[in-house]
Amino acid sequence: MLQGKRIVLGVTGGIAAYKAVEVCRRLVDAGAHVSPVLTEGAERFVGRTTFSALGSEPVRTSLFDDPDPIPHTHLGQQADLVVVCPATARLIGSYAAGISDDLLTATLLATRAPVLVCPAMHTEMWEHPAVQENLATLARRGVHVVPPEEGRLAGGDVGAGRLADPAVIVEAAVRLLGPGDLAGWKILVSAGGTREAIDPVRVITNRSSGKQGYALAEQALRRGAEVTLVTTVGLRPPAGAEVVAVASAADMEAAIVPRAAEFDAIIMAAAVADFRVASPADHKIKKGATVPVIELAPTHDFLVDLGRAKPVGQVLVGFAAETENVLDNAAAKLERKHLDLIVANDVAAPGVGFEHDTNAVTILTADGTRRSVALTTKHAVADAVLDAVIAARTR
Secondary structure, three states, X not given: OOOOOEEEEEEOOOOOHHHHHHHHHHHXXXXXXXXXXXXXXXXXXXXXXXXXXXXXXXXXXXOOOOOXXXXXXXXXXXXXXXXXXXXXXXXXXXXXXXXXXXXXXHHHHHOOOOEEEEEOOOHHHHOOHHHHHHHHHHHHOOOEEOOOEEEEOOOOXXXXXXXXXXXXXXXXXXXXXXXXXXXXXXXXXXXXEOOEEOOOOOEEOOOOOOHHHHHXXXXXXXXXXXXXXXXXXXXXXXXXXXXXXXXXHHHHHHHHHHHHHHOOEEEEOOEOOOEEXXXXXXXXXXXXXXXXXXXXXXXXXXXXXXXXXXXOOOEEEXXXXXXXXXXXXXXXXXXXXXXXXXXXXXXXXXXXXXXXXXXXXXXXXXXXXXXXXXXXXXXXXXXXXXXXXXXXXXX
């Protein structure tokens, strides 16, 4: 995700400094070259040895005790991104005022790279007008802020000011260094297999795990899109997505169709049931001498409605999970449902489709082109689909 990117990780003197250890590890695991810079205050909470071990180079702490005579200049010039985690009220104030009294603030003033500031402090400090005005000043200058969360604070009370989760911070870094080719787009992604009730306990469903839909939502966010994820599964959603939880095909239709016109692209990665129980029982069906007969009825194929009512410029994407005649079946669905793209896969093939972390697909377009994506990660498949979405909109 961050392969080859150079990131300066600034750590300041707050109790949340211990969480910066996890941020450092995650950034390195994502492929980044991480240069840790600790303030004097930070060293009262965390040790430099930990960051030297986890980072890509030894910790730096001083403008003057460094073999490099101008460390702040070289750090700032070489950085692709500077992350300050945690950012104390003191650091935010110094940065806003242009005061460079240590290596970290000097580096912040010496860089033209994007800067990501992650505040953490007690609620009263976070809400103080001086802190909020300083953050507003930084935001006007183009500094990116990952706001703190509400939760249990160092004093034992609960309120706003808790450092954002390390995963959220790293995801924000990934987005800042991503291509940004979906900036300004609003994209809806559906994920998971729908569940059709037999009775209050039992359902008819399918094997879709939702992993491909979540990968699509995550990659769209990383490329700058505003994402709504309509899902039937409880996977951890990507940070920044609007999540709408549904269960049945009818639930999904009710969540998507009324809002469909507001999106630049709709990617229907969910495995929506073709059939539902005609008359679900209102109580649990008990085991008895006879086996109950379950009558099925077709669900409404609302993807057809989306295709017919598609606004000018919207890109509509369907999925075809098949076990035979894969491309022929997908091509027929593409035409019948008035789609711009359809993503076809043979879910009977090893490592493909349901429940796997890998997938292999063929992307068919309305103008007849086909692109095959060999077995790879679902995130790589997601990027291929998003590339096709961009190409479809620019035709």
